[in-house]
Amino acid sequence: MPTAGQTQHAVLPLATHDEYARQSYISDLRMHILGDIGMGMERVYESRVKPAFEKAHKRPPKDEHEIHDVMLRDPYAKVWSSMIRSCQEMIWDSVASTVERAQPELNARVNSTRATLGSLTLDPTVKVPRYLAASDVHLMPGNYHTEWTSGDVSQAALFDRGLYVYQAGLAGPTCDGNGRTIAELVKRRWPEFKPAKILDLGCTVGNNTLPHKHVFPDAALYAVDVATPCLRYAHARAESLGTAVYFYQMDAEQMSFADESFDLVVSCILFHETSRTALANIYRECHRVLRPGGLMLHMETPRAFGLTPFQAFHMNWDAYYNNEPYMQAWTNTSTDEAAVSAGFARDKIVNIVVPDFYAAGDAAFDAAAKGSIKKSDGVARWGETIEWYLYGAWK
Template sequence: MPQQTEHDFLITGSHDEANRQAYASTLRMHVLTNIGDGLKDVYDHRVAPAFEKTNGRAPKDGREAMKAMLDDTYGKTWSSMIHTCQEMLWDSVRPAVERAQPDFNEKVRGLNSKLGSLTLDPDVEVPRYVSASDIHLMPGNYHTERTDNDTSQGALFDRGLYLYQGGFAGPLCDNNGRSQAEVIKRRWPDFRPKKILDLGCTVGNNTLPYADVFPDAELHAIDVAAPCVRYGHARAEALGVPCHFHQMNAEDTSFEDESFDLIVSCILFHETSRTGLQKILKESHRLLKPGGMMLHMEVPRTDGMDPYSAFRLDWDTYHNNEPFLSTWMRTDVGDACVDAGFDADNYIHIAAPDFGSVPDEEFTRYAAAEDSATGTHGHWGELVMWNMYGAWK
């Protein structure tokens, strides 16, 4: 596993703790991929034939495939193991983060902003779709504050995310944001956003690549979770990237109308309710300048997907505390954009590989292809990792 980029605020813990973290991460990846790869054989040769025998037809969607798979010993064991690995992963990071308080909180509080800024608003209410459960089983979720000026959930997320991804999103965990920013630049080379807003930034790992790709733009990032924006701001300053962090609800921000040229988000929508999503799209419409664009990176929708693949994607809804993932996967985003005020003709859906994982030319070809989301490569699998949905205003 490549090493995570160190910075002044990253908490990795002692030698033994770092070892335990590496073990939890590697074990999780092994269960997810190596043992997980066996699921397809089990489905094709045991579970689907048995389902057909009983029901006189194949499973019709991901939910039926999941129920049948989790009745099977292999499926049930895999599901239990991956859930346990996820808990082990957070448990491997927590002791170091808890020990670092309160000195760590004081260090963040004492930081002098040199490049960007931090604006907190204690009146921001965390929506229930965020506060009701520990998303991804992360203890305390994004928003919990145990003391004044608490930043620890941000530190837990930064280290935990890296271990969760097993390093595949790069040493700064920023491949998703970089992929999206590169798609925008390569598909629309004449589009030069001057003001960019990232919604639901958490600690800003996928926000900061926009500063590289659009160095002339003013970069803003918002999240409802105070510990995450505190940490994100400290992290950005430590990494030398100018970015303005705000504690705000993306459904109802305090920015002026038509403030931004480009509004983006990265894997935010599957963690919002359907009502919340609609409000965020409407707010994005209000905040965009005429001629501006919003583009939101997400996991793909499961409609039209084979039941086995839909089961794999949908598993997190039921077993990794992502209660709205399933709702997102069944949402017609085009209709939702129109309901929010965007013109149907201006709707965008792009599917792209991970930047850096494929040759540059191949990446550009996907980024520029009119039919990347519907063409021969489909919208999931093969090289495609990311789906981006949005609209021009």
């Protein structure tokens, strides 16, 4: 069962046999809906939705919005959309019972974790930004920040297990494939660059934070988030996995780190969940806290620029039906312009597409990391190569 392969660290709640079976089924089902059934979406568009539009309007649909309007009236797309949405809800349902059963004991375990390697610095004055608090992101009931009881970490446990079910184990046993890909890319593409201080923004449970310490063992690793349950859990998780991370509760739009104090600032799938104002503020903060010669590198979904209107529609489905209200704004925002407005020089901008470190394997990843930047159509194809998109700049 793919979901049985998650690393059992000290604060991951133990599922029963039946819960494992249900989670595993949903994991496989999601991949089937995304892959086998999802692949049919473009055929349906090309073979009947687009021709019908052209017949009625004497032109093809001009953008993803026009495609959305007609596509979601087609029975195939309706069924696909409904299935993938239900599957997302089932992920959280299937994990919630495990977390609820574990809750009091889990909270006690997390809150009694001693900091022997890293640290946890909470700041109750930090507010969860409205753009984040306003809805349950990707339909996760309670979002990242809700505390159901004093010292609660349930939301973090829900995310940790839910993420593994969502990814069907494709990101590895600790769900660290994205962070590992970023760190391995930095190390292999720029071998002379040796970051001594690394900062991860929007770390959630720290799954994609830890690989930076594994790849750069001599670096001091810092991570920030606004969500208290996630930070408590991330700290206990990191200690249990033997990795030193200094976790801070801070708003990445306004951090209290000193100017020019980091060599490398990274984030992983943060910006499709932040407002455009927040993106501009976070980019400015990246520029401020980076030392001259330092690197900012954000891993995110592809930009809508350069995609066909159909690809942009497909990619932005989450904005409409998966409570990802900022997805579309993100995919239509120029990261280059954001970097320049934040103070980075245009000729220092970095945009890279790389294969997933685990999926590609060491040799193919190494060749890609050291090779020329690959152009991509921006669509991840399950079963074929999985690609990740990095946006950033040198200071």
